[in-house]
Amino acid sequence: MAQTIAEKILSRHAGKAVRAGEIVIVRVDGVMATDATAPLAIQAFRAMGGVRLWDPARVFLVIDHAAPAPNETVANLHRLMRDFAREMGCRLYDIGEGICHQLMIENEHVRPGDLFLGADSHSPTYGAVNAFGVGVGSTDLAGAMLTGKTWLKVPKTIQITLHGALRPGVTAKDVILRLLQELGADGANYQAVEFTGETVQAMSLSARITLANMTAEMGAKTGLVDPTGLNLDYPFAPVYPDPDAEYSRRLVLDVSALEPQVARPHAPDNVVPITSVKGTPVHYAFIGSCTNTRLEDLAAAAAVLRGRRVAPGVRLVIAPASRRVFEAALQQGIVQTLSAAGAVFIPAGCGPCVGSHLGVPGDGEVVISSTNRNFRGRMGNPRAEIYLASPAVVAASALVGHIADPAEVG
């Protein structure tokens, strides 16, 4: 039976060959929850009668959404997580260590062929390392913490093939925004997405993460990137689809003429080429999130801003993806370059992206952001306008004070 990557990974975890449409009970390789979802998961775990984790070595808690705590309510939720981790003997990443998905990949908690459950909607990110990552809510996560299992409907798969070399200054973010425009906010609902083609095979791990990450904005259950060309620090057995696997849809895109893309307020699929929004004045530029604040993202911003300063009246805020990213950027002089250009660094974490902590925009302000969602109110103020773009576009826009193509500010 020819299988997609999703069917192969789920077959291994169901203990039998499965195909799209079947409902299966599967074992999981790891689970993760954040300070946005862990408190409810802990509450549900206890209500289920949970007294010990199915496997403490495979349960990870991360304090990243509102870190360090902005008020006493959140401080007490963080305390609840620390107490639980201590009692259960599982790993907790405390404030400033980084964003959950970055930490799961950096620390090799999720590996090729794994089935990994995250109580965060951007868990499809793990498809960048050839793993089936799926987002669930707190109660589903609690069920897996208790049993090491969950149930899933084996998804159909949409295959996306990318050809051509990206122009300088055009990135994986622009590709995924363009694909979101094509597929729409529910274009992959209940389905898996597989990315392949020579463009993808040449991508760095960081770029693959951006691609897989924003399949969440298409409603996808998971986003799997062709492991051809995937470089990891450890040996692994890649999972490839069979050549005659069955797909619900096949989409082919030549990216060689693609220009930078921007999602306009208030939906991530409201995407246009940058030429349509160039010149829109911005007040606030943010580089952050699990989508786009790794080392190569910060380097791209630094390349635009080196020796220059952000425009008067514009503030540039940066939240690195992890402490490891921040330290590497320090070592390479990237932090110094960005700070000299006027950037304000805040702790590694989610913060402004989800409106729960720091960096809230004011009424009527326009934000250009490297994050993944621009729903009304997303950053904490329903009267702000959020545009999404690549880190290079965010940096170029901060430099000139309006939405700008990095190729035109050199």
Added chain:
Amino acid sequence: MNIEPIGGIAHVYGDNIDTDRIIPGKYTKTLDTAILAAHVLEDLDPAFARTVRPGDLLVAGYNFGCGSSREQAPLAIKAAGVAAVIARSFARIFYRNAINIGLPVVEVEDHAIQPGDRVSVDLAAGIVINHTRDETYHAAAMPPQMVAILAAGGLVHYLLRYGDYV
């Protein structure tokens, strides 16, 4: 889980209602469901939290609940007294979360429910009746695993009863 027919007044909204519009992220860092209920749909319909009555129904278009995995979204709706959500389609995480916490969700692609209509839902029969317009709509079948979780009263009760996924 109440599997008796549920009835109430319909509050109707459009397509792609995301979780930030159901409950903004700034209010989700709490275990107090009364706080969630007080801010439910705040950026979509500021009057909703004041006007919703216990037993009312929330009705929407396609892709209801897209975005975040926050279980606070269905919890906020449930805590506000809403008896069930009817939509043309649901985003997958929201759908699972709702079932897991015992909030009935009904997928009806072809409904013609208007604001203020009196509507009842018969989960066992899989039908939605619009009493105002004298129309009956058929709900999409729910995966058997979900029926079992709903029948138990949510995932907590399911696992308390069975001890494992069965």
